Amino acid sequence: xxxxxxxxxxxxxxxxxxAGIRKAGRxxxxxxxxxxxxxxxxxxxxxxxxxxxxxxxxPRIRRGECQAILxxxxxxxxxxxxxxxxxxRRCGDLAARALGIDxxxxxxxxxxxxxxxxxxxxxxxxxxxxxxxxxxxGAMAVAEAIMTTDSFPKVSAAQGxxxxxxxxxxxxxxxxxxxxxxxxxxxxxxxxDAAVEPALLDQALRQGVDLSFNSITVDRxxxxxxxxxxxxxxxxxxxxxxxxxxxxEAFAAExxxxxxxxxxxxxxxxxxxxxxxxxxxxxxxxxGEARQAACSVATSNLVKTxxxxxxxxxxxxxxxxxxxxxxxxxxKIDILFGDVQVVRNGLTTGKELEExxxxxxxxxxxxxxxxxxxxxxxxxxYTSDLTYDYVKINAAYRT
Amino acid sequence: xxxxxxxxxxxxxxxxxxAGIRKAGRxxxxxxxxxxxxxxxxxxxxxxxxxxxxxxxxPRIRRGECQAILxxxxxxxxxxxxxxxxxxRRCGDLAARALGIDxxxxxxxxxxxxxxxxxxxxxxxxxxxxxxxxxxxGAMAVAEAIMTTDSFPKVSAAQGxxxxxxxxxxxxxxxxxxxxxxxxxxxxxxxxDAAVEPALLDQALRQGVDLSFNSITVDRxxxxxxxxxxxxxxxxxxxxxxxxxxxxEAFAAExxxxxxxxxxxxxxxxxxxxxxxxxxxxxxxxxGEARQAACSVATSNLVKTxxxxxxxxxxxxxxxxxxxxxxxxxxKIDILFGDVQVVRNGLTTGKELEExxxxxxxxxxxxxxxxxxxxxxxxxxYTSDLTYDYVKINAAYRT
Numbered sequence: 020x021x022x023x024x025x026x027x028x029x030x031x032x033x034x035x036x037x038a039g040i041r042k043a044g045r046x047x048x049x050x051x052x053x054x055x056x057x058x059x060x061x062x063x064x065x066x067x068x069x070x071x072x073x074x075x076x077x078p079r080i081r082r083g084e085c086q087a088i089l090x091x092x093x094x095x096x097x098x099x100x101x102x103x104x105x106x107x108r109r110c111g112d113l114a115a116r117a118l119g120i121d122x123x124x125x126x127x128x129x130x131x132x133x134x135x136x137x138x139x140x141x142x143x144x145x146x147x148x149x150x151x152x153x154x155x156x157g158a159m160a161v162a163e164a165i166m167t168t169d170s171f172p173k174v175s176a177a178q179g180x181x182x183x184x185x186x187x188x189x190x191x192x193x194x195x196x197x198x199x200x201x202x203x204x205x206x207x208x209x210x211x212d213a214a215v216e217p218a219l220l221d222q223a224l225r226q227g228v229d230l231s232f233n234s235i236t237v238d239r240x241x242x243x244x245x246x247x248x249x250x251x252x253x254x255x256x257x258x259x260x261x262x263x264x265x266x267x268e269a270f271a272a273e274x275x276x277x278x279x280x281x282x283x284x285x286x287x288x289x290x291x292x293x294x295x296x297x298x299x300x301x302x303x304x305x306x307g308e309a310r311q312a313a314c315s316v317a318t319s320n321l322v323k324t325x326x327x328x329x330x331x332x333x334x335x336x337x338x339x340x341x342x343x344x345x346x347x348x349x350x351k352i353d354i355l356f357g358d359v360q361v362v363r364n365g366l367t368t369g370k371e372l373e374e375x376x377x378x379x380x381x382x383x384x385x386x387x388x389x390x391x392x393x394x395x396x397x398x399x400x401y402t403s404d405l406t407y408d409y410v411k412i413n414a415a416y417r418t
Numbered sequence: 419x420x421x422x423x424x425x426x427x428x429x430x431x432x433x434x435x436x437a438g439i440r441k442a443g444r445x446x447x448x449x450x451x452x453x454x455x456x457x458x459x460x461x462x463x464x465x466x467x468x469x470x471x472x473x474x475x476x477p478r479i480r481r482g483e484c485q486a487i488l489x490x491x492x493x494x495x496x497x498x499x500x501x502x503x504x505x506x507r508r509c510g511d512l513a514a515r516a517l518g519i520d521x522x523x524x525x526x527x528x529x530x531x532x533x534x535x536x537x538x539x540x541x542x543x544x545x546x547x548x549x550x551x552x553x554x555x556g557a558m559a560v561a562e563a564i565m566t567t568d569s570f571p572k573v574s575a576a577q578g579x580x581x582x583x584x585x586x587x588x589x590x591x592x593x594x595x596x597x598x599x600x601x602x603x604x605x606x607x608x609x610x611d612a613a614v615e616p617a618l619l620d621q622a623l624r625q626g627v628d629l630s631f632n633s634i635t636v637d638r639x640x641x642x643x644x645x646x647x648x649x650x651x652x653x654x655x656x657x658x659x660x661x662x663x664x665x666x667e668a669f670a671a672e673x674x675x676x677x678x679x680x681x682x683x684x685x686x687x688x689x690x691x692x693x694x695x696x697x698x699x700x701x702x703x704x705x706g707e708a709r710q711a712a713c714s715v716a717t718s719n720l721v722k723t724x725x726x727x728x729x730x731x732x733x734x735x736x737x738x739x740x741x742x743x744x745x746x747x748x749x750k751i752d753i754l755f756g757d758v759q760v761v762r763n764g765l766t767t768g769k770e771l772e773e774x775x776x777x778x779x780x781x782x783x784x785x786x787x788x789x790x791x792x793x794x795x796x797x798x799x800y801t802s803d804l805t806y807d808y809v810k811i812n813a814a815y816r817t
Binding site: 065066067068069098099100132133134135320321324325327328330333334337338340341342346347349350352362364365366367405406407409411414 | 464465466467468496497498499531532533534642719720723724726727729732733736737739740741745746748749751761763764765766804805806808809810812813
């Protein structure tokens, strides 16, 4: 999986522009185009306050075909009412006309401030120019154009093989928490030239998102604009990859790995974050309860500030497990930082091991394992530390 | 309700000592004693990891009678296994022997670090001395002895009348978040000389806690040691106050007011907090959903950092309402800061009102109202802002 070698995906082309939506001189508008209509699947925000581009795009994706994605940063087009929806539709229409395709094949996506109308003149002017600029090697530029408070562009890619034909999967993502001044978003677009069965694509995306984007936390806020799309245009000309085959499993594993790679980049780039911590819960009575316990630890402000403080504070971890709602027997709980066990059967293993654990907390990436010793349920959550800079970034009016 | 006048409650006596459990020279051990066994009710942590004093005390309180409360700061006696439970019992026995009462009438309560054994020699030495020091006017000293990261002692009191006889209710509390190095706790003890029906006392406590201590948030962490006890010794010699009577309602209202007063003090004293904000949700389809939406807004790190930033950021509030799980129609949502409406029917009311709202955010205490316009459900949650100092206090090893 040498990503450095992968610059694009067969049949996909990219363009970006500084359109003046976010701030002058910075790329903020991007177009992804597939030469042929691609099979697609999508996962969208579960927030009941849904931004216009999600309202427009979700039913289009559900129809199963997509050929272009138009995405802007700088304005979320959320809480903008019926005019906002008309604007989203107009953006899609502009892209469709410039590309000469059916508007129903265009996905529209936005990230940025809530409650402000889209500057439509910027779109009218720049979308046609994007279509004229499409190039095969522009994926990194797209990742840059969709950044908001992100500090680095997020791209991950892999190659696979099906029926003797190589194929590529490439994903771009953005996200670093919800953001000043009003909000933000997690967006990810994954592109592949593999030919895959629709049911496989959909299932692999849902499982992959569950284990990646739905298992990370910077703050606990779910944006109005979250969107993960996967497009498969089939131009690798491999025999169609189906569910329940070794090739189907390999494809799903590769897609999962890319989604998890992108998701970890988002945590690593979390607002103010200095640590990436995997919270691994095992021995729960079920997968669901393992997730519940892992989520409770991963989202605890006290646990996250202790990570920032490089403090092997297992008391806060055991408390967060205790109030997670998962079934626990306090006298069976083990806790490890890396491979150093600080709690056995709910009791401290002593000062010496706690000091060894502190050395692990000083590293930028580590794992906390909580073993409940009740069953086979296991799950991981990825979290960042809670720092001065998180407060600074999000209290921007004061700082 | 001139609290300044109320120094004690008939028949209750108090003592405190610097016992060397927390740090040298600071009071950290307190005893509350009623001359006669008091009717009691209690609410305890819902954390599944329960500290030894809670395990010991909860069944004693459920029996309905209590005559003494022994409480220490500096050590939570949590995650200490069977020896911890034996130590808690020994503490209660020491108090019972010193007071000449049945050990089953003693409640034991602890707050402080998790996972360390209680220094029993300190209790052996100091509990008998406490019993010899009891005085009627020591409630404030008890509030001081149970402080951990609290910056001020928390006492609230009121007087009522039943059957022409005056009675007093007095409460003390501690709590400012969960705390360095390992934890902490919310504790509250409410004492009254009123004679009340057991069912009224229990019901009034549960309702009051629901509207007060269960409606506040500093961080979202539920400690292993949380405990609220109310003791009613009946020495006011009033006719017993019963449920479903005007006097019963008045008693419950007074108890509620004291619990809410103490709960607000805890938020005001929240770790690093500079603001006390009431999140008032109305127009929800039910009380439960109003609570759910209010809790979601009150616990959002993004909302709390925006409060610190004095930023009228309604986008974060509407997003938190949207992912709360409560039923919402985005096009019906109104949001007000104080009496300034910044959102009507899910849309901004404009820059001018947003600037007026910013002035309200600069005050130390204000209300945010979210009207969902779907039904009659209404509930309030009280929250603090999330500040640099919260991070500093909780990442203490690093700072």
